[in-house]
Amino acid sequence: MSSVQFDYTGERVLVTGAAGLIGRALVQRFTEAGAEVLAVDVDADGLKVFGDDPRVATLAGDLAHEEVADAVFATLRRNGGLDVLVNNAAMTEVRTPLIDISAGLWDAVIAANLRSAYLLSVRAARHWRDAGRGGAIVSLSSPGGSRAHEDQSAYDVTKAGIEALSRAIAVELGGLGIRANCIAPASVVGEIRPATDIPAGRTTAPEEVADAALYLASPAAAQLNGHVLHVDGGLHARLRTDPAQEQQRSED
Template identity: 85%
Template sequence: MSAVRFDYRGERVVVTGAAGLIGRALVARFAGAGARVLAVDVDADGLKVHDGAPGVDVLAGDLAREDVADAVFERLRAAGGGLDVLVNNAAMTELRTPFADIEAGVWDAVVAANLRSVYLLSVRAVRYWRDAGRGGAIVSMSSPGGSRAHEDQSVYDVTKAGIEALSRAIAVELGGLGIRANCIAPASVVGAVRPATDIPSGRTTSPEEVADAALFLASPAAAQLNGHVLHLDGGLHARLRTDPSQEQLRD
C-alpha cells in the first residue's frame, strides 16, 4: 500500500508504543516523510526493530512514570531540537476480563498505561509549546470502544473515552495558541489485511492506514481539525449492529 505524501522534513516527532504493530508503521511513515522520530516503548527488545532506521532514535521506558516522561523531553533537548508532533499510541490492549471480575490493581495498571501516560506526555508537550509561543499537534490513538462498549474490556474502553475527553479539553483550552489535539479510532488493525464480515467495508484496517491518518491529522492540511475523533473503521461506527444476521430486526 503506497504512502500518502506529506513533508515533515525538519520536524521532530515522538511516537509512543513504537515497538507494536501500529507504532512501527507510525515511526516508518513519519521518518519516511522526513521527520526526526523519537520512538518510545516500554519494550526495549521490541524497539530493536528500529535499529539502523534513518532518522529514528529510540528510548525505552514506562511512560506512566513521570521520570520517563521527563526523559523523553530531555532526550529531545539533548538532540538539539524541540517537538512538533506527539503521537500517543502506547496502550495495554490484551486484557479481556468481565467488569465484575476486574481487581483494583489491574484497573489501575491499565489506566496508568493507557491514560496516565497520555496525560504525562501531553501536558509536557503543551507546556513546551505554550512557553515557546508556538503551536504543535497531538495525535492520540482511541478506539471504537471510546464511544461504544466492547465485551469484557470495560477499563480499556474507559481509558479510550478519557483520551477523547482529554483531546477535546486541550483543543478548547489551547486551540487559540495553535495547539491541536485529535484522535484516531481504528478498528480491526492487523498486519495483513483480510476480509471482515462485521465491517461494512468488508475488510480489516492496515497499520499503514492508521499511520497515514496520523500524518494527515498532524499536518497543516488538518489545521481546522481540533478535538476531533477520526473513525478509521471501514464504517463500523456507522453501523447499528455488527452482526449482519441481525440487520433484519427493527429498532
C-alpha cells in the same frame, strides 16, 4: 500500500508504543515523510526493529511514570524539541468481565493507556507554550471510546478519557496553536483480510492508521481540533455489528 504524500522534513515526532503493530507503521510513515522520530516503548527488545536507522532514536521506559516522561522530554530538548506527539502506547490484551476486574488491574490499564497520554500531552503543551509556538497531538482512541466492547471496560474507559483529554486541550490551548485530535481505528491487523462485521468488508491496515496520523498532524488539518477520526471501514456507522445476527432478527 503506498504512503499518502506529506512533507515532514525537519520535523521532530515522538511516537509512543512504537514497537507495536501500529507504532511501527507510524514510525515508518513519519520517517518516509522526512521526519526525525523518537520511538518510545516499554519493550526495549521490540525497539530493536528500528536497527540503525539514523532517522529514528529509541528510548525504553514505562511512560506512566513521571520520571520517564521527564526523561523523554529531556531527550527531545537536547535534539531540537518537538513538533508532533503521537500517543499510541496502550495495554490492549486485558479481557476481563467488569464484575471480575481487580482494582490493581484496572489501575494498570488506566496508567498505561490514559495516564501516559496525559503526562506526555501536558509536557508537550508546556514545551510549545514556553517556546511561543504551536504543535500537534494525535492520540489513538478506539470505537470503544464511544461504544462498549465485551470484557474490556477499563480499556474503553481509557479511550473515552483520551477523547475527552483531546477536547480539553483543543478548548483550553487551541488559541496557542496547539491541536489535539484522535484516531479511532478498528480491526487493525498486519495483513488485510475479509471482515463481515465491517461495512467495508475488510480489516484495517496499520499503514492506513499511520496515514491518518500524518494528515491530522499536518497543516492540511489546521482547522481540526478536538476531533475523532474513525478509520474503521464504516464500523462506527453501523447500528449492529454482526450481519448474521441482524439477518436472524429480521427472520424472527
